[in-house]
Amino acid sequence: MxxxxxxxxxxxxxxxxxxxxxxxxxxxxxxxxxxxxxxxxxxxxxxxxxxxxxxxxxxxxxxxxxKNEDEIYDTGGNKLISVYKGLNSFENMFLSIKNDLEKGDYYWSFAFKTEYHDPLLGSFLLTFHKELTEKGIDDRSIVNTKVKEVVKDTYKAVPQLQIRFTDQDIPVGMIILKDRVINLVWSKKPMAIVIKSPLICQQYADFFVSVWDKSKEK
Missing domain, CATH: 1.10.10.10 (Winged helix-like DNA-binding domain superfamily/Winged helix DNA-binding domain)
Incomplete structure (x- = not known):
């Protein structure tokens, strides 16, 4: 896509x-x-x-x-992009997501790939997904089959997390929820780029469902 x-x-x-x-x-x-x-x-x-x-x-x-600016606006003055830089800011964004989502909401993601070999990331996301599933969030992730084993091992303690695997060319490190799409960059100083657009979100949600329906379960 x-x-x-x-x-x-x-x-x-x-x-x-x-x-x-x-x-x-x-x-x-x-x-x-x-x-x-x-x-x-x-x-x-x-x-x-x-x-x-x-x-x-x-x-x-x-x-x-x-750029030092953490917020970017479109020509109409509406906030289009928010940028979270550094581990603390990265974690605060995920905390905000967790608090914002309610039972019945969805949190869909195209998973990271090689980044899952970093134990810090694996531990952080494990805790986050545990908390989401405990709230009754529709938590799903599509994963590249090349990292199937490491992802299964990472989330074996979260059976409520729905995971499917694919060989299809998919985005990496992307979250889809409500009215926004989030691009994640994992490094020594992580970055999250939040694009707030209901139209873009719906396009990616439709794409996610189409890939999900074709992907294999655990």
Whole structure:
């Protein structure tokens, strides 16, 4: 599924670089991700258009840095994107989600992939999903089959969490709930990008259901 607000895997990897380096250049993205310079430039341009990073300087000497603003508004003055940076902010966002959801609400996710090998992330998400299922939330996750075993092991203590596995090309680290879609970037300094749009949310909810119906259960 393509959407103007969906972050590709390489865009996520590029955002993760900003939590390791204060300034990032086209050449650095090209080298670290092992992609052509024109592709790296396009990624940085797209992240700039989304308001997540800003460019400094001109020409080959230019570099990019994370924007300090935590909220981005559309042309109508409505808050479209909220950015949560750092572990504390990341955890606070999940706490807000847990408190906001009520019995009968849904929390659907396209799971992380290789990030599940980080025990800190696994422990954090295990606790979170336990609390969601205890509240009676419709908690589902679609997982790439390549990480089937590590995900099953992570959530074996949460039988109420519904998990299905697929080989289909799906988003990674994405949450769908109520009127918003959340892109997650896990690194030393995690980031969550919340896109509040009922229309975009419904598009991804429909996509989630279509993949869910084709995916395999545990």
């Amino acid at each position: 393509n959407n103007n607000h969906e972050l590709s895997i390489n865009q996520r990897k590029t955002l993760a670089l900003f939590h390791e380096e204060e300034h990032v250049s086209v050449g650095m993205v090209s080298d670290r991700l092992q992609i052509p310079r024109p592709t790296a430039k396009q990624i940085l341009l797209r992240l700039t258009e989304l308001g997540l990073i800003s460019r400094q300087g001109l020409g080959r000497g230019s570099f990019y840095s994370l």
